[in-house]
Amino acid sequence: MTAYTTVFKALTAGSALRPGEAAQLLAALRQETGEELADAIETQLDGKFRRTGDDTDASFRKKRVRYGISMRIVNALRALAKAPHLSNFPHQRNNRSTS
Template sequence: MSAYSTAFRALTSSRALRPDEAAQLLAGLRIETAEELVAAAEKELEHDSEFRRSPTDTEGEWRRKRRRYGAAMDAIGRLRSLAAAALRPNLPNQRNNRSTS
């Protein structure tokens, strides 16, 4: 049974949820949502022609395409690790910490 249908049943039943049940239910929803998001993003990247090399690409354009694809796959990897994390996910530090002033 999916986490969505479990949550729907829990919300529509006449019995109130205990805090540990509610936390487990929300964690299941978070994990399932993140897995669906990662799967959809990976599928979109596989079929996206934006990252494929075209015959007219220069070496610089091809490097930029590979770099953008790598950044997208890095974001997908982080989403996957957040989905697999326990209740408190480990968020990565911000890379660009330079002052904007």
């Protein structure tokens, strides 16, 4: 049973949910939705950054860099979906100072 179906049945059952139960159901729904979204994005990226006959070495390096950045975003989305609380964002790989 999918998380959406579980949440739908719980909401339409006619009885009130305790806050803890509701939070668990919503967390499962968020995780499932995040995974599906990340998988869909990864599927769209597949093949987009492959080397073609027209690519020079420099243009292919740029494609690889873009692919790496795209996959970091997909992995950050997966980590965010799995996070127990929405305040637990993945670490930003940024060495720059804010001051």
